[in-house]
Amino acid sequence: KQEVTQIPAALSVPEGENLVLNCSFTDSAIYNLQWFRQDPGKGLTSLLLIQSSQREQTSGRLNASLDKSSGRSTLYIAASQPGDSATYLCAVGPDNQGGKLIFGQGTELSVKP
């Protein structure tokens, strides 16, 4: 059974710091991996999607990498800002039917001014 783990559960950093969020999964046979952002009391917003054949994706200050063989993905946030404070979730697509996702528990990020 595919399991997705995110460590740490919470992270607090000063503004301007570069940081890395980690995601690991137990079964390397994935279709894709997505990173989402969730603000308190809100729904999820997709940040980056990496196909299984890709190694990384970039959007602005965000860079996500994927290493299927080791079952790991990282989300790199450059020059963090207080507006980046949110919960970040990773999710893997276990197959190419129906777009089902298996989520990690998330990392709650706080960026202090």
Next chain:
Amino acid sequence: NAGVTQTPKFQVLKTGQSMTLQCAQDMNHNSMYWYRQDPGMGLRLIYYSASEGTTDKGEVPNGYNVSRLNKREFSLRLESAAPSQTSVYFCASSEAILSGRAGSWTDTQYFGPGTRLTVL
């Protein structure tokens, strides 16, 4: 373009009561999903619908039923609510898009704002 909408936003039920959570999307997506989010558990898939007229169980389907009314709407019904169903419920939709020479699929999911349900 509203994206994915959910009603109601909040609901309090007594044990044994029934209710239906509504979800609609205006992006012409084929696939729709219902998740629940609980503290420390992340999001877990309840049911999904890969296309109009089809539904399948996810990870935690017990105590729920779904209806894919048409391509736009996907409802979740609790027939006899239990305190264990207290949670935040999210609806999502997606469309797999074949792109690139290698034929890779893009399948970003778009989420609604959620329904906060409390069962007393």
